[in-house]
Amino acid sequence: LTPPQPGDDGERWLAYGNQLYRTRQYDKSVAAFDTAIAKGKELTGNYGKALSLGESKKYKLAEIAIARAIASVPASQRANYYYFWKYQSAIFEALKNYENALKAINTAIELEPNDPILRNEKANVLFTSKKYSEAIAIYTELIWTKPEAYVYYNLGTIRYSTGKTQEAISDFDRAIAINPQWALAYLSRSGAKLALGNNQGAISDSELAIAINPQLAGAYTNRGSAKSALGNNQEAISDFDRAIAINPQVAEAYYNRGGAKYALGKKQEAISDFDKAIAINPQLAAAYVNRGLAKSDLGNNQGAISDYDRAIAINPQFAEAYVNRGIAKYALGNKQGAISDFDRAIAINPQFAKAYVGRGGVKSAIGDKQGAIADLSKGAELFRQQGQTDLYQKVIGLIAQLKGS
Secondary structure, eight states: OOOOOTTSOHHHHHHHHHHHHHTTOHHHHHHHHHHHHHTTOHHHHHHHHHHHHHHTTOHHHHHHHHHHHHHTSOGGGGGGGHHHHHHHHHHHHHTTOHHHHHHHHHHHHHHOTTOHHHHHHHHHHHHHTTOHHHHHHHHHHHHHHOOOHHHHHHHHHHHHHTTOHHHHHHHHHHHHHHOTTOHHHHHHHHHHHHHTTOHHHHHHHHHHHHHHOTTOHHHHHHHHHHHHHTTOHHHHHHHHHHHHHHOTTOHHHHHHHHHHHHHTTOHHHHHHHHHHHHHHOTTOHHHHHHHHHHHHHTTOHHHHHHHHHHHHHHOTTOHHHHHHHHHHHHHTTOHHHHHHHHHHHHHHOTTOHHHHHHHHHHHHHTTOHHHHHHHHHHHHHHHHHTTOHHHHHHHHHHHHHHHHO
């Protein structure tokens, strides 16, 4: 790229800024747009500057630039620049200022009511701000007026997020029927199938995504998760390795690799992977729980309790964290503390068999034989209902021992 001369007009500096932007030289493009602005190109110069700052994730500065661009639009020409408000909405959304994001996208729609992409963007803002029913209403309307693949995909994404997993799969099916080369649609469908326990289906969809885009880290992560669920932990680790090689900042890949290593008995390596997952995403409560399990297995119950405390601080409704903390407390001799944790887990999830069995074990240790039998019986029945035959038989054996003592 040949830089303009200092005496060149604003149009030349604007064109140079656009060239730099297209080649992803964002800092240099901002400087070029600043020069264009100084030479009278306030409107388009500030817009280009906002785009460059947004790509650099300097959202507060981008917010200022796009506001200046909008302020430069003549009242009679607002409809010609509706996309300024569309971009302003995207910046507000990145800043989690959803109220202003909605105001901006609504203005864009008022200026250009015939662009369905704007209504899709509004639905995306509503989805991100957890106004799910309003978002679904817009996506559903768009399907009637413009049944594009991206509309079905977005509808599937929101349905998956709200627990309507089978409906989400149907939406991803429709997106794929319209665009069979959309790797992200296969990836999302694999995640939904994984959530329903359809591990072979998840593997198949992950492989279709990989065939289209071999650099899609999430597809390897999903395939690895499905393989791990099927007991193929060594193959799963290979997939997680590949995902991490593509994108070393995916916490889920480290977390799942840690789980596979734990299943293979590699407790210290598992802890290392959970450490990495937590370093990337300190709010990943499940990583603290699994790291706590590994620490407890290695005899570090106090360290395990610290991890369970962190998980509970992030998610106070995490029943498994209370159960595991109760087990660790019991191992350290804190029987009443253990019972309190099992009580809390049961209050959160009355169908949690492991919590009843854990509490029954502690009650037996403190001499409450009848209370122990009642809890163990409840846990055994739940294991039976859930099809966990081996655990059911094991607990039935414990109850027989108690009754015979």
